[in-house]
Amino acid sequence: MTTESSPRPTVAVVTDSATGLSRAMAESLSVGGGFLRVPLPLMVGDQIFTEIDDPGVNEKLVVASAEGRRMTTSRPSPGAFATAYESLAKEGYEHIVSVHLSSELSGTVDAARASARGAAATVSVIDTRTVAMAEGMAVIAALDAARAGGGPAEVEAAAGNAARRARLLFYVPTLEALARSGRIPKSLAIVGQMFQIRPIATVAQGRLKYLERPRQEASAVKRLGELVAADARQALEEDRTTVGESGRVVVAIQDFYGSSLADHLSDVVAKEFGGDAIIQRSTVPPVLAVHAGLGPVSVVCEPASLVHGLTSTVA
Known part of the structure; x- marks a missing residue:
C-alpha cells in the first residue's frame, strides 16, 4: 500500500x-x-447481465437453470x-x-x-x-x-x-452443464451420470484438464480434501523457503451453491494448518457457473508472500 x-x-x-x-x-x-x-457479459435467453453490475445475477442463473433456459457467456x-x-x-x-x-x-x-x-x-x-x-x-x-x-x-x-505458482482444483458435481455448454461431449455426460462420476479438474496449459474421476460423491469429497491439503502443504513449503518459518499459505475457496463442500474443505485446511493458512472465501464466478452448473467448488493455494494485498485484507 x-x-x-x-x-x-x-x-x-x-x-x-x-x-x-x-x-x-x-x-x-x-x-x-x-x-x-x-x-x-452473461446471456440468459435474450437478456444480458454482468455479474459486477447486477448483485442478483446468481439468483437469476439458478432460476434459469431450473427452467432449462439457454445460458451463454461472451x-x-x-x-x-x-x-x-x-x-x-x-x-x-x-x-x-x-x-x-x-x-x-x-x-x-x-x-x-x-x-x-x-x-x-x-x-x-x-x-x-x-x-x-x-x-x-x-x-x-x-x-x-x-x-x-x-x-x-x-x-x-x-x-x-x-x-x-497458483494451484487450482475444480470440483464439478455433474457433467450435465458442461455438456450443455459444449465444453464436453454429451456422450461423456451420459456416461458420467450412469456411473455417478464426480470429476476433479484443474487448468493446465490454459485448458480444463481432469485430474481424477472418482465415483460417488463421498469418494470425491474425500479425495478432493486430500488434494487440497497436499497443494496447501506444497505452497506453504515454498513460502517458507522464501521467507523462513513465518511463511504461510493462502487458500482461496470459491463455491456456487456448494457451500457445504466449501465449508468442509475450509475445515480440512484449518484443522491441518491452523494459523499457517489464510482461508479466503468467495463465490465461483458466475461466468464459470454458467458452464459448470450448480454446486461447483474451486480451491486455489498460493504462497502468501506473493500476494500481500490479499493477506492484508483477510489476516
Whole structure:
C-alpha cells in the first residue's frame, strides 16, 4: 500500500470478472486506486447481465437453470476495455497491465489486445492461462508490485509468477452443464451420470484438464480434501523457503451453491494448518457457473508472500 510520502504509482492494473473476487475484496483493492475490473457479459435467453453490475445475477442463473433456459457467456467488447484504459490514462497512469483469464477459455485476451493498440497509455496484456482465484492471485500480485513502485516489467513478472505458482482444483458435481455448454461431449455426460462420476479438474496449459474421476460423491469429497491439503502443504513449503518459518499459505475457496463442500474443505485446511493458512472465501464466478452448473467448488493455494494485498485484507 502507498503512503503520503511514497511516490504515486505509474502502473495501473485492469482485470476481468472471471477472478470471482468478492465484492468486499474488490472494494478493498480499489482503495489504493489504479485498479479496474471489466465485466464478462452473461446471456440468459435474450437478456444480458454482468455479474459486477447486477448483485442478483446468481439468483437469476439458478432460476434459469431450473427452467432449462439457454445460458451463454461472451467476452467483453473492445469498447469496454477502451473505456477502462482511457479512464486510467486520464488519472495519469502511464502504463496499464491488463491481467486476464486463459485465452483457451475465452476471447477476453483478444478483446483487451484490440483495445490496447489505441489506448492513450501503453498497455501490456497478460494471459494468465488460468481462471478464478488463480487468476485473482495474479491480479493481486500485480497490484502489489505496482503500488510498491514497480515498473511495467516488474508488474508483469509479478502477475506471471503468481499465476504459475497458483494451484487450482475444480470440483464439478455433474457433467450435465458442461455438456450443455459444449465444453464436453454429451456422450461423456451420459456416461458420467450412469456411473455417478464426480470429476476433479484443474487448468493446465490454459485448458480444463481432469485430474481424477472418482465415483460417488463421498469418494470425491474425500479425495478432493486430500488434494487440497497436499497443494496447501506444497505452497506453504515454498513460502517458507522464501521467507523462513513465518511463511504461510493462502487458500482461496470459491463455491456456487456448494457451500457445504466449501465449508468442509475450509475445515480440512484449518484443522491441518491452523494459523499457517489464510482461508479466503468467495463465490465461483458466475461466468464459470454458467458452464459448470450448480454446486461447483474451486480451491486455489498460493504462497502468501506473493500476494500481500490479499493477506492484508483477510489476516
